[in-house]
Amino acid sequence: MPIATTNPATGQLLKSYDAMSDEQVDAAIERADLAFHQLRRTTIAQRGRWLVAAADLLEAERDETARLMTTEMGKTYAAAKAEVTKCATACRFYVAHAPEMLADEPADAGAVSAKRAFVRYQPIGPVLAVMPWNFPLWQVLRFAAPALMAGNTGLLKHASNVPQTALYLEDLFRRAGFPEGAFSTLLVGSDAVEKILGDPRVRAATLTGSEGAGRSIARIAGRELKKTVLELGGSDPFVVMPSADVDRAAEVATTARCQNNGQSCIAAKRFIVHTDVFDAFAERFAANMAALRVGDPMDEGTDVGPLASSGGRDEIHAQVRDAVEHGATVLCGGELPAGEGWFYPPTVVTDLTPRMRMWAEEVFGPVAGLYRASSYDEAIEVANGTSFGLGANAWTTDPAEQERFATDLDAGNVFINGMTTSYPELPFGGVKNSGYGRELSAIGMREFCNTKTVWVGEGAASAGAGAHAE
């Protein structure tokens, strides 16, 4: 895939780049390694000042950065501006909370026959971040902010269709004051990843992307004995039970499915509705979906912009056609629009069966699958009947049922009477083929730390839990 910016709203190629040479990549890894030895010796307070500067820059440059993202991958300008703001918020969150997240944790010294015992969190070195195009700023920031605060350095291999956003990120951290090499963008194709991850100076990898990409990174990292965090696809269920507020559920369902033009791993994709409220929900949901305005993503009135690539659009249309050919019913959408740009109408498909691709595959666009369930048990069976386990939503006002959903839904994130959303305060990640490890919160920050046990016996006068530079 060429490293290039192509505007999805027009299909026009705007800018392309040559891939970096092996020598350039090697020099970037060397700079990341040198910067790591420098960064780990700076104080948390110093790193916090640099990250605050990055947040300030993000806020000051919000509109032009948002325009860049919209031009590169087609998300609406409004969504892109919100993404920039969320990134700045996450930076500030880690500045405020890193001191407590990275503080030494005293343990029960007596229980382990020590004078003192504690846990110290230390950075592990340069981390390779392989990132996707759908939230081109946020997916990177949510790795970079905690990683840099902990004293790690970052090497970004971004998706090939967002090179300008990738270069902006490198520039952002440099201008914020982080040492040269603390965060570098590698303009390379995915064929370069194996060599980079095999380099002994690169200590770990984080990937947000497809299941296939996750398997590939995990294979290489396994061979190299390197830590990975993998955030892969999802086919999130959105269950609606009889006690739910059906109007509100149908409204949030529409947002949950069509956020980011339907291209989010945590978008709700399978809507599993109890028979008692199925018809009412289906009618409102299809009406809401059909009413969304599809068009120029720069226009403030647009709800749904184009898909990021023509291939992505072909794929979801093929999934819809396959369902129809096998007997599914389309309640709205489902037709390829004429004209330039990779637009696709919000679509609702029902009467799905396991023979259809949509039953088992992730649908990465504004296409909803609608399923009927006659009981709680059947709803859980359909909800969990997927190889994915990223997010899951359930709508019910019955407290006992809420408890059951929280336990029974097989997912990394369960949202009751809401849609799955990532917050810096909460861990984020999946189970099953949606990956492993967590991003965000203290748990995400510590994924790339050495959780070091320190045991101090009698005779050591000064060591002990207290302040440390990292």
Ligand SMILES: O=CCCCC(=O)O
């Ligand atoms: O594709 C993954 C989407 C994650 C979006 C988020 O963190 O809000």
